[in-house]
Amino acid sequence: MKTLTGAQMMCEALLAEGVDVMFGYPGGAIMPFYHALPEYPQLRHILVRHEQAAGHAAEGYARTSGKVGVCVATSGPGATNLVTAIADAMMDSVPIVAITGQVVTSLIGKDGFQETDVTGITQPITKHNYLVTDVRDLPRVFKEAFHIARTGRPGPVLIDVAKDVQNARGMFEYPESVDLPGYKPNYEGNRRQIKEAANLLNQAKKPLIMAGHGILLGHASVELREFAEKTGIPVITTLLGISCIPEDHPLSLGMPGMHGWVHVNRAIQECDVLFTIGARFDDRVTGKLDTFARNAKIIHVDIDPAEVGKNVITAVPIVGDAKRVLENLTEIVNANEHSEWLNHIREIQATRSKRQRDPESGMFTPHHVYAEFTQIMQGEFRVCTDVGQHQMWAAQLIEYMKPHTHITSGGLGTMGFALPAAMGVQVACPNEEVWAIAGDGGFQMNLQELATVVQESLPLKICIINNGYLGMVRQWQELFHERRYSATPMWSPDFIKLADAYGIPGLRVERPEDVAEAIHQARATNGPFLIEFVVEREVNVYPMVAPGASISDMFEDPNEVEIEDVVAVK
Amino acid sequence: MFAMKHTLVALLRDQPGVLNRSVSLFRRRGFNIESLTVGHTETPGISRMTLVVDGDTTSVEQVIKQLYKLIDVLKVSDVSQDPNVTRDLLLVKVYAPPAKRSELMQLADIFGAKIVDVVPDAMMIELSGSPEQLDRFVDLIRPFGIRELVRTGCVAMTRGASTVSGPYQNQEFRAA
Numbered sequence: 240m241k242t243l244t245g246a247q248m249m250c251e252a253l254l255a256e257g258v259d260v261m262f263g264y265p266g267g268a269i270m271p272f273y274h275a276l277p278e279y280p281q282l283r284h285i286l287v288r289h290e291q292a293a294g295h296a297a298e299g300y301a302r303t304s305g306k307v308g309v310c311v312a313t314s315g316p317g318a319t320n321l322v323t324a325i326a327d328a329m330m331d332s333v334p335i336v337a338i339t340g341q342v343v344t345s346l347i348g349k350d351g352f353q354e355t356d357v358t359g360i361t362q363p364i365t366k367h368n369y370l371v372t373d374v375r376d377l378p379r380v381f382k383e384a385f386h387i388a389r390t391g392r393p394g395p396v397l398i399d400v401a402k403d404v405q406n407a408r409g410m411f412e413y414p415e416s417v418d419l420p421g422y423k424p425n426y427e428g429n430r431r432q433i434k435e436a437a438n439l440l441n442q443a444k445k446p447l448i449m450a451g452h453g454i455l456l457g458h459a460s461v462e463l464r465e466f467a468e469k470t471g472i473p474v475i476t477t478l479l480g481i482s483c484i485p486e487d488h489p490l491s492l493g494m495p496g497m498h499g500w501v502h503v504n505r506a507i508q509e510c511d512v513l514f515t516i517g518a519r520f521d522d523r524v525t526g527k528l529d530t531f532a533r534n535a536k537i538i539h540v541d542i543d544p545a546e547v548g549k550n551v552i553t554a555v556p557i558v559g560d561a562k563r564v565l566e567n568l569t570e571i572v573n574a575n576e577h578s579e580w581l582n583h584i585r586e587i588q589a590t591r592s593k594r595q596r597d598p599e600s601g602m603f604t605p606h607h608v609y610a611e612f613t614q615i616m617q618g619e620f621r622v623c624t625d626v627g628q629h630q631m632w633a634a635q636l637i638e639y640m641k642p643h644t645h646i647t648s649g650g651l652g653t654m655g656f657a658l659p660a661a662m663g664v665q666v667a668c669p670n671e672e673v674w675a676i677a678g679d680g681g682f683q684m685n686l687q688e689l690a691t692v693v694q695e696s697l698p699l700k701i702c703i704i705n706n707g708y709l710g711m712v713r714q715w716q717e718l719f720h721e722r723r724y725s726a727t728p729m730w731s732p733d734f735i736k737l738a739d740a741y742g743i744p745g746l747r748v749e750r751p752e753d754v755a756e757a758i759h760q761a762r763a764t765n766g767p768f769l770i771e772f773v774v775e776r777e778v779n780v781y782p783m784v785a786p787g788a789s790i791s792d793m794f795e796d797p798n799e800v801e802i803e804d805v806v807a808v809k
Numbered sequence: 810m811f812a813m814k815h816t817l818v819a820l821l822r823d824q825p826g827v828l829n830r831s832v833s834l835f836r837r838r839g840f841n842i843e844s845l846t847v848g849h850t851e852t853p854g855i856s857r858m859t860l861v862v863d864g865d866t867t868s869v870e871q872v873i874k875q876l877y878k879l880i881d882v883l884k885v886s887d888v889s890q891d892p893n894v895t896r897d898l899l900l901v902k903v904y905a906p907p908a909k910r911s912e913l914m915q916l917a918d919i920f921g922a923k924i925v926d927v928v929p930d931a932m933m934i935e936l937s938g939s940p941e942q943l944d945r946f947v948d949l950i951r952p953f954g955i956r957e958l959v960r961t962g963c964v965a966m967t968r969g970a971s972t973v974s975g976p977y978q979n980q981e982f983r984a985a
Contacts, residue, residue, distance in 0.1 A: 362826070419880060422880045549874075
């Protein structure tokens with residue numbers, strides 16, 4: 240056993256947990272940790288320009304690599320700047336460990352300089368959190384924190400370490416196991432319930448699989464495909480489930496919900512068994528709850544018991560790990576085909592193709608960008624999107640072929656997510672092509688990270704869909720607020736000059752015929768590249784379910800449905 | 810589904826902030842708590858919380874599941890359906906001029922309450938019992954003039970030899 244400072248213990252613990260990179264920003268209360276860091280060259284530290292970006296980068300890293308992402312900040316403002324990213328990770332079940340410095344023990348509770356009660360602040364948005372006031376607790380707390388973050392339903396864990404604890408010396412022995420009698424995630428689904436689910440699926444005439452983030456978090460893509468192929472059941476993927484099945488797979492139907500496809504929402508309303516795995520029936524998916532999947536018996540597989548029965552009534556609840564439950568189910572379920580049912584859905588789909596609004600009229604719509612993107616990239620990319628219209632288009636229009644290639648902020652809907660998250664993705668996959676796609680609004684929420692991209696030589700490609708508005712808000716104003724465009728028109732700087740100031744080459748594209756060339760040029764550039772697509776200003780995302788309406792009531796174009804009707808169903 | 814009162818018993822590890830975590834969970838999830846008490850148990854390192862919540866079966870199930878998500882919550886049982894003993898403690902200060910004193914003392918006697926303080930025009934009475942018993946007593950003495958009243962909220966224990974804390978009784982729990 241060796242005697243170490245608390246700060247050294249923190250580094251040793253990170254090494255023991257297999258951490259090789261972290262995203263952070265130093266400050267007073269975390270300085271002892273930063274003092275120790277150079278003694279551990281195996282721990283790569285990436286200096287961000289804002290702590291929120293450190294959190295999102297850790298998320299991007301975790302969402303792609305399947306490992307725990309780590310971010311570091313100082314006390315007070317450093318810690319509170321992490322809050323948005325922690326909440327984002329909580330909503331999307333992303334395993335991150337956030338380490339914050341805290342004022343010295345004797346100042347805690349005395350409103351010391353840069354003191355905030357960050358464990359109090361983050362209590363509702365962490366899976367668990369710790370305030371460490373005794374150096375002897377450090378090894379145990381780190382062991383527990385990583386264990387809690389990565390097991391069961393993953394999530395963010397925060398460790399707040401008082402500055403004097405980082406300086407104190409103690410014996411370091413890293414525990415081999417955790418002792419948490421109140422925390423025992425259940426991985427094996429109940430056998431009887433699995434059998435019941437199999438029976439229900441065997442008898443179903445119009446079954447449907449709804450796959451969510453749990454498939455990706457549980458690394459169950461292969462198992463999902465095997466199950467779907469054996470049973471012949473079509474698969475729909477929630478926003479966060481996108482990329483868990485190749486989108487050109489004959490059984491893959493696309494996304495449900497507010498901006499899901501008509502045929503997908505129709506399938507939900509018509510199906511007799513809805514087999515949901517690793518998804519939590521978010522209101523953006525279900526619309527008006529009491530009309531959702533009203534003809535279906537619902538089977539719900541989730542690792543978190545509290546998700547089962549939270550929003551919808553389930554016929555068969557199964558608490559367990561997506562991968563294991565799917566394996567068990569595939570073994571016992573009958574091989575089947577549902578060609579009639581599938582053809583029926585495909586027929587609906589055929590009458591409602593992916594809508595490209597009036598392409599012949601010479602408009603430059605974002606649809607052109609996404610179409611070219613999919614065409615050129617051939618599935619070899621990872622995309623991080625921000626939040627808003629461009630996010631929904633990226634979900635609808637780009638085709639994703641491999642798991643973990645679509646990274647987005649689903650639950651919290653955090654603007655400013657794309658650029659910092661893409662940094663994390665690029666760090667996790669240094670040799671792959673990573674694209675951050677943002678709107679003009681979201682990009683300006685964390686654009687300072689361009690500096691980090693350059694300092695760390697991250698070769699990521701940045702794409703801004705610029706329509707001069709906070710597009711999604713403007714769309715709602717158009718549809719539900721009498722076209723009163725209150726505070727949504729948005730001026731932006733010259734993004735190409737801005738990129739240039741950071742040393743990043745860029746191109747502005749204003750015509751559909753220049754899209755392909757720009758994408759090719761970005762790909763050919765060794766290092767980061769920024770493209771600004773200046774698109775038609777008032778294009779809406781369709782199809783759409785009005786907020787609070789039933790997913791049976793979709794509208795595809797305002798010209799097809801009177802706006803008054805849409806407002807009436809709210 | 811109709812709403813009814815549910816008595817829940819939860820065992821918690823004695824860690825800093827565990828009570829705050831539980832209470833803030835109810836606030837955040839919008840559950841209505843009628844009473845909540847926490848105290849030590851026979852096992853050092855384990856606290857016991859008794860909760861009375863008002864809600865239909867589904868929402869009470871959600872309360873239990875959400876509580877289980879807290880790392881320091883070891884066990885949660887809904888004891889409402891089991892034969893159990895539920896006790897609430899009441900201290901009440903009543904306006905009691907000498908002329909009314911004997912009447913009050915008689916009432917206290919019937920309920921098995923104790924007079925714990927007497928001054929010329931007031932009296933403090935202590936009573937423990939089921940919440941319904943306490944309600945009845947309060948109704949009866951209300952006409953005398955209640956100056957101050959405090960109740961602890963419920964604690965509950967199931968009848969019979971089996972225990973809620975069973976599996977955790979002989980374990981050692983790390984002090985915080």
